[in-house]
Amino acid sequence: MPLKAELHCHIEGAASPELVIRQATKYGRDASPFIRDGAFVWHDFTSFLAAYDFSADLFRTEDDYARLSEHYLTSLARDGAVYSEFFISPDHALKAGLSPAAYADALGEGIVRARAKTGIEARMIVTGVRHVGIEAVEQAARFAVKCGNPLVTGLGLAGDERIGGFDDFVRAFEIAREAGLGITVHAGELTGWQTVAAALDHIRPSRIGHGVRAIENPDLVKRIADEGVVLECCPGSNVALAVFPSFAEHPFPALMAAGCKVTLNSDDPPYFHTSLKREYDIASVHFGMSDKALLGVTRTAIEAAFVDRKTKQALLAKLGRAGQRR
Ligand code: ADE
Ligand code: ZN
Numbered sequence: 001m002p003l004k005a006e007l008h009c010h011i012e013g014a015a016s017p018e019l020v021i022r023q024a025t026k027y028g029r030d031a032s033p034f035i036r037d038g039a040f041v042w043h044d045f046t047s048f049l050a051a052y053d054f055s056a057d058l059f060r061t062e063d064d065y066a067r068l069s070e071h072y073l074t075s076l077a078r079d080g081a082v083y084s085e086f087f088i089s090p091d092h093a094l095k096a097g098l099s100p101a102a103y104a105d106a107l108g109e110g111i112v113r114a115r116a117k118t119g120i121e122a123r124m125i126v127t128g129v130r131h132v133g134i135e136a137v138e139q140a141a142r143f144a145v146k147c148g149n150p151l152v153t154g155l156g157l158a159g160d161e162r163i164g165g166f167d168d169f170v171r172a173f174e175i176a177r178e179a180g181l182g183i184t185v186h187a188g189e190l191t192g193w194q195t196v197a198a199a200l201d202h203i204r205p206s207r208i209g210h211g212v213r214a215i216e217n218p219d220l221v222k223r224i225a226d227e228g229v230v231l232e233c234c235p236g237s238n239v240a241l242a243v244f245p246s247f248a249e250h251p252f253p254a255l256m257a258a259g260c261k262v263t264l265n266s267d268d269p270p271y272f273h274t275s276l277k278r279e280y281d282i283a284s285v286h287f288g289m290s291d292k293a294l295l296g297v298t299r300t301a302i303e304a305a306f307v308d309r310k311t312k313q314a315l316l317a318k319l320g321r322a323g324q325r326r
């Protein structure tokens with residue numbers, strides 16, 4: 001089993017249906033419109049977001065959030081992950097009545113606990129939700145810069161790609177860049193290659209969340225390869241959301257063959273019936289990747305991680321030792 005690393009998981013989207021039902025009971029809410037037969041119920045991106053927002057609203061206290069990140073990271077470590085970067089969303093915290101600082105610190109407490117139990121390293125990416133609005137994304141950027149939590153190392157942009165253009169978010173990402181935060185934005189998931197090109201033109205991120213629909217434009221694929229932009233690919237999520245009809249038609253192998261830096265990620269694992277382990281299994285079974293090639297994907301993720309140099313070197317050394325053992 002190759003060692004793994006994840007760069008793209010939304011922490012509220014990592015809560016299992018059982019945990020969400022437990023939270024719903026705790027707060028006196030009826031989860032049945034969104035969870036049936038132990039699975040989240042949705043049929044397209046809009047209804048996925050509705051189920052996601054319903055569940056996120058059931059995490060309200062520092063203890064709720066600390067347990068959530070501790071649980072997610074502990075199970076990730078059990079599946080062979082040495083590193084995780086997950087998206088956190090101050091907008092969800094505010095909606096739940098918690099200050100962004102208390103929210104980030106609580107999730108950080110979960111990281112510390114999981115690290116003590118399993119050795120897994122993790123960092124957090126403060127993420128603006130584009131359909132919440134431009135001002136909210138800028139507020140998220142200012143929070144990421146000033147929060148003072150050393151485990152917050154990046155700024156991201158998620159939400160409904162069909163709303164707003166990347167030119168709307170330039171200021172937010174300039175705030176982050178000036179402060180030395182890492183930058184990643186979702187693009188080329190629900191919308192075509194044009195949004196990936198717009199993200200590169202306007203935001204200049206080192207990583208793109210998904211980015212897979214860049215495959216529609218060979219010149220753009222070449223640009224991604226030439227510029228060394230890292231793609232946070234989530235094949236299980238893409239097939240579940242019908243971005244591609246099957247794994248056989250997923251462009252991960254083609255992007256890799258074209259020289260793009262690609263990584264494997266679970267996105268919102270229980271919504272898409274996946275896990276980081278399943279993503280690596282998909283790559284093995286459907287993309288024909290060997291354990292050695294998969295370890296290379298993990299190395300790409302660590303090299304692209306928004307983490308200090310010393311931690312990155314230690315993680316790369318761990319991968320090196322694992323490579324020598326096989
Ligand atoms: N928020 C949570 N999951 C997301 C996804 N897959 N795309 C965009 N925004 C999201
Ligand atoms: Zn995502």
